[in-house]
Amino acid sequence: MNGTENAPIVVAGAGIAGISAAEAARARSPGTPVVLLSGEPDLPYYRLRLLELLDGAADPASLRIHPHEWYARQGIDLRLSSPVASVDPEAHRVVLATGESLPYSALVLASGSLGIVPPVEGAALPGVIPLWTLADARALRAAVPSARRAVVAGGGLLGLEGAYRLSLLGLEVTIVEMLPRLLPNQLDADGSRVFEAKVRSLGIGVRTGAPIARLDGTGRVRSATLRSGEVLDAGLVLVATGVRPNLGLLDGSGIPVGRRIAVDASMRTGATDVFAAGDAAEVDGRWDGLWTAAKAQGRVAGMNAAGGSERVAPTVDPYFLSTMDTRVVSIGALDGEGPLGSAIRRDDANHVYRKLAFRGGRLAGAVLVGDADGMARVVAAVKAAVTREEALSSGLLG
Numbered sequence: 130m131n132g133t134e135n136a137p138i139v140v141a142g143a144g145i146a147g148i149s150a151a152e153a154a155r156a157r158s159p160g161t162p163v164v165l166l167s168g169e170p171d172l173p174y175y176r177l178r179l180l181e182l183l184d185g186a187a188d189p190a191s192l193r194i195h196p197h198e199w200y201a202r203q204g205i206d207l208r209l210s211s212p213v214a215s216v217d218p219e220a221h222r223v224v225l226a227t228g229e230s231l232p233y234s235a236l237v238l239a240s241g242s243l244g245i246v247p248p249v250e251g252a253a254l255p256g257v258i259p260l261w262t263l264a265d266a267r268a269l270r271a272a273v274p275s276a277r278r279a280v281v282a283g284g285g286l287l288g289l290e291g292a293y294r295l296s297l298l299g300l301e302v303t304i305v306e307m308l309p310r311l312l313p314n315q316l317d318a319d320g321s322r323v324f325e326a327k328v329r330s331l332g333i334g335v336r337t338g339a340p341i342a343r344l345d346g347t348g349r350v351r352s353a354t355l356r357s358g359e360v361l362d363a364g365l366v367l368v369a370t371g372v373r374p375n376l377g378l379l380d381g382s383g384i385p386v387g388r389r390i391a392v393d394a395s396m397r398t399g400a401t402d403v404f405a406a407g408d409a410a411e412v413d414g415r416w417d418g419l420w421t422a423a424k425a426q427g428r429v430a431g432m433n434a435a436g437g438s439e440r441v442a443p444t445v446d447p448y449f450l451s452t453m454d455t456r457v458v459s460i461g462a463l464d465g466e467g468p469l470g471s472a473i474r475r476d477d478a479n480h481v482y483r484k485l486a487f488r489g490g491r492l493a494g495a496v497l498v499g500d501a502d503g504m505a506r507v508v509a510a511v512k513a514a515v516t517r518e519e520a521l522s523s524g525l526l527g
């Protein structure tokens with residue numbers, strides 16, 4: 130007993146994982162105070178919609194997950210600009226950056242991710258902008274009017290959507306990807322080639338296998354030099370080269386951390402009464418980096434922090450991408466096994482590619498580019514691991 134049994138349930142981080150945890154803890158244990166600590170000054174928002182701010186299609190208020198009053202109505206004590214600086218699991222206390230020390234009966238760590246800026250020369254120049262927070266999105270929006278050309282570093286989900294939105298605003302855009310293909314985590318090599326052709330058809334430049342060596346400019350960024358020696362003019366550089374977990378708050382806490390905070394399916398960390406969820410956590414060694422996963426994990430962490438005994442169900446979550454005037458769906462394995470490991474329909478003229486990947490005679494994954502018809506059926510069939518015969522006879526290739 131450490132005298133904190135009646136202390137609040139504290140949630141560190143007010144992204145989707147943290148909000149879901151606070152909401153679930155409140156529902157499960159209405160009598161226990163819940164404190165939700167946010168590292169940001171803005172009310173919690175739909176991070177995945179941040180790029181809607183670029184062209185003014187949305188304003189920051191329209192991205193809010195809940196209005197201000199909602200938190201008080203729910204009995205959730207939301208504290209903005211209150212990052213946790215350190216955690217003492219023995220004493221069941223967190224210390225805020227302000228110096229305030231808070232006891233907890235249970236703690237949920239939901240500190241999420243941060244955009245990585247590669248450590249190249251010139252990375253600190255104004256106009257070099259990562260994209261993870263509302264503050265980043267505001268900086269990006271402010272940089273657009275004075276830029277005619279943009280380089281987007283990173284050809285993953287975020288980089289592609291950013292590049293597309295910037296091109297719609299009239300900027301001349303080049304995507305620079307270090308790996309040999311676009312969407313390297315979501316598309317197989319052929320699917321990526323079909324997709325890249327679609328991107329180029331929109332007038333967007335693509336360089337793959339092309340790490341950035343250096344950024345240059347006086348006062349603000351003016352160009353990006355690739356390792357090949359090519360120099361690309363750039364009035365702004367959007368950095369979308371990946372994320373790393375926010376783990377600084379755990380320094381010295383003794384809470385086990387691998388690449389992220391290690392939890393089991395009940396979202397428990399190695400410390401008593403401490404849970405973790407979302408982008409900051411890896412569940413039995415696995416990390417998805419998806420909104421839906423963070424939400425589901427947050428709910429389970431909140432329930433269990435309030436005395437529940439729930440577990441997250443292992444799922445194969447799909448990636449849906451609607452950008453570049455086309456659609457991409459990717460779920461499960463990108464490549465099959467053996468001579469009957471894949472079935473493909475490809476129509477290069479129309480930038481269409483559909484692939485089913487089979488392992489052990491069962492549907493283990495699918496990639497759809499340009500034609501996402503019947504995607505719900507395809508996703509369901511992968512989740513159900515239907516047989517090869519069933520997949521092919523039910524028209525999943527379209």
Ligand SMILES: Cc1cc2nc3c(=O)[nH]c(=O)nc-3n(C[C@H](O)[C@H](O)[C@H](O)COP(=O)(O)OP(=O)(O)OC[C@H]3O[C@@H](n4cnc5c(N)ncnc54)[C@H](O)[C@@H]3O)c2cc1C
Nearest residue numbers: 142144145146168177212213240241242407408418419420
């Ligand atoms: C532009 C964009 C588009 C995206 N599109 C998609 C998509 O289409 N589909 C999809 O599935 N995912 C998408 N994602 C990813 C998705 O947003 C993340 O997987 C999700 O936000 C993770 O939620 P989280 O709550 O774990 O972490 P985060 O959203 O990173 O939130 C963590 C919060 O914790 C705060 N924090 C950090 N440290 C501390 C501390 N010490 N104390 C207190 N608070 C702290 C942070 O400031 C932050 O507010 C996108 C992301 C971006 C940026």
